[in-house]
Amino acid sequence: MPDLADIVQSALDAHAAGQAVDLARSEQWLQVRQRYSELSVNLIVNGHESLARRIDREYQAVREALRLSVESQNGKSVADDYALWEAVTEFQFTVGHLERRHRQLNSMSHVEPVKQLPKPASQGVPPKRSWTQGELDDAIREYKAKRASSYQGLLSVLDDPKSSPSSKRTARKQAKELFGRNVIARALGVKSAKMVSQSQPWVAMAKELGLERKTGKQAGADRPTRIGQDIAIEQASMNAADTDDHAAADAAILREEREETLRQIRKLAESELPKAKESAKALMDSFDEGEMTDDQVRQNVAILMGCDDDFE
Amino acid sequence: MENINAWCASARGEDFWRDTVEHRMWADRLRDDAKGIIIWLELRGQDDAAAQLDEAMGAFRQAVWSFEEACRGVYPADDPGCRDTQDAMIDAAGRASGVAEDMDSELPADVWEGFFDA
Numbered sequence: 001m002p003d004l005a006d007i008v009q010s011a012l013d014a015h016a017a018g019q020a021v022d023l024a025r026s027e028q029w030l031q032v033r034q035r036y037s038e039l040s041v042n043l044i045v046n047g048h049e050s051l052a053r054r055i056d057r058e059y060q061a062v063r064e065a066l067r068l069s070v071e072s073q074n075g076k077s078v079a080d081d082y083a084l085w086e087a088v089t090e091f092q093f094t095v096g097h098l099e100r101r102h103r104q105l106n107s108m109s110h111v112e113p114v115k116q117l118p119k120p121a122s123q124g125v126p127p128k129r130s131w132t133q134g135e136l137d138d139a140i141r142e143y144k145a146k147r148a149s150s151y152q153g154l155l156s157v158l159d160d161p162k163s164s165p166s167s168k169r170t171a172r173k174q175a176k177e178l179f180g181r182n183v184i185a186r187a188l189g190v191k192s193a194k195m196v197s198q199s200q201p202w203v204a205m206a207k208e209l210g211l212e213r214k215t216g217k218q219a220g221a222d223r224p225t226r227i228g229q230d231i232a233i234e235q236a237s238m239n240a241a242d243t244d245d246h247a248a249a250d251a252a253i254l255r256e257e258r259e260e261t262l263r264q265i266r267k268l269a270e271s272e273l274p275k276a277k278e279s280a281k282a283l284m285d286s287f288d289e290g291e292m293t294d295d296q297v298r299q300n301v302a303i304l305m306g307c308d309d310d311f312e
Numbered sequence: 313m314e315n316i317n318a319w320c321a322s323a324r325g326e327d328f329w330r331d332t333v334e335h336r337m338w339a340d341r342l343r344d345d346a347k348g349i350i351i352w353l354e355l356r357g358q359d360d361a362a363a364q365l366d367e368a369m370g371a372f373r374q375a376v377w378s379f380e381e382a383c384r385g386v387y388p389a390d391d392p393g394c395r396d397t398q399d400a401m402i403d404a405a406g407r408a409s410g411v412a413e414d415m416d417s418e419l420p421a422d423v424w425e426g427f428f429d430a
Contacts, residue, residue, distance in 0.1 A: 048355065051355060054351075083377075086377070089340060090343070094351060096344075097348045097352075097430075098351060100430040104355065104426060104430065105355070108355060
């Protein structure tokens with residue numbers, strides 16, 4: 001696996017002469033985001049808080065510089081936008097030194113992982129498996145049937161001309177949370193989410209609920225000329241994934257899952273619970289070694305934090 | 313920071329002006345070297361010392377930016393405003409180097425054990 005500093009370098013090599021928006025939308029930048037999360041969580045679970053604060057600060061500085069550059073549309077290339085160049089290279093230098101000192105970071109760790117972690121009951125999200133399209137279509141019909149009353153409730157709001165715009169917005173959001181492509185792929189344990197997109201029962205449902213994915217052209221057509229302040233960078237990244245390229249969309253799901261798992265480990269490590277860092281370190285080690293899946297890690301965090309009833 | 317003297321000599325020389333890519337390469341190298349020291353100090357729990365060098369390097373980066381703004385497209389460097397920013401940049405690098413040297417003499421020797429092992 002390439003080092004984060006190398007990924008940053010490859011992003012710069014590919015986009016130094018281009019615009020900031022292309023860097024923000026690039027696959028390399030998505031990888032930077034994920035690898036940064038891993039590095040940051042690793043520092044926290046090893047008790048290197050000031051180093052974790054440093055890369056958090058520097059990563060945020062890169063995001064802010066990218067946002068300003070994207071919003072200003074100043075026409076400068078990434079290399080000519082000094083503030084952006086400085087922020088990216090500062091971050092790159094830091095992660096480069098941290099990665100070169102990888103062994104020392106571990107040997108100088110202030111945290112000993114706990115020996116025993118809770119054993120969650122097998123519940124929640126099923127493990128991913130392969131499906132035939134026919135099996136999946138049936139499973140999606142069943143999924144919908146089990147939630148028939150919610151489905152009808154949402155439809156009645158969405159189809160009612162008297163519904164207010166805000167209640168329609170809320171209904172659409174709930175529809176995405178219950179019947180969205182990625183939600184169903186996770187809930188049923190579908191390895192390749194493109195099979196959900198290709199499922200006729202899901203396509204029909206998505207049409208009724210207004211969940212259809214936009215094509216690249218449509219996505220561009222309603223993109224605002226000025227990108228919202230807080231989300232400019234994330235939106236650029238999301239637009240890159242919001243295409244009909246199923247492989248990219250599948251990769252985006254896996255990335256989202258991994259990032260969510262890392263967020264959960266971090267939440268545990270930064271909590272006031274006894275042995276929080278030690279448990280978080282044990283989970284991070286198991287996750288890194290591939291001994292635990294995303295779901296197993298998250299269930300463990302939920303149990304350790306005493307909110308396993310909320311775990312879905 | 314052993315590159316600092318070479319950098320200062322280069323920054324004062326005429327060759328420095330012939331190629332801005334060369335200039336940025338030198339500046340980046342200096343920043344990278346300093347960052348290595350800062351990371352090490354934070355790893356060894358010497359956050360105050362790290363913050364001092366960090367601050368000095370922040371001033372250096374600001375001076376580099378001012379230099380680039382003032383001297384863009386200026387060759388040879390006969391513009392007084394450009395020369396002033398060149399001097400300010402070299403001074404800022406010298407101050408950062410001074411901070412690093414002071415730390416070298418003030419911090420316990422065992423702080424540096426393992427520094428060259430990466």
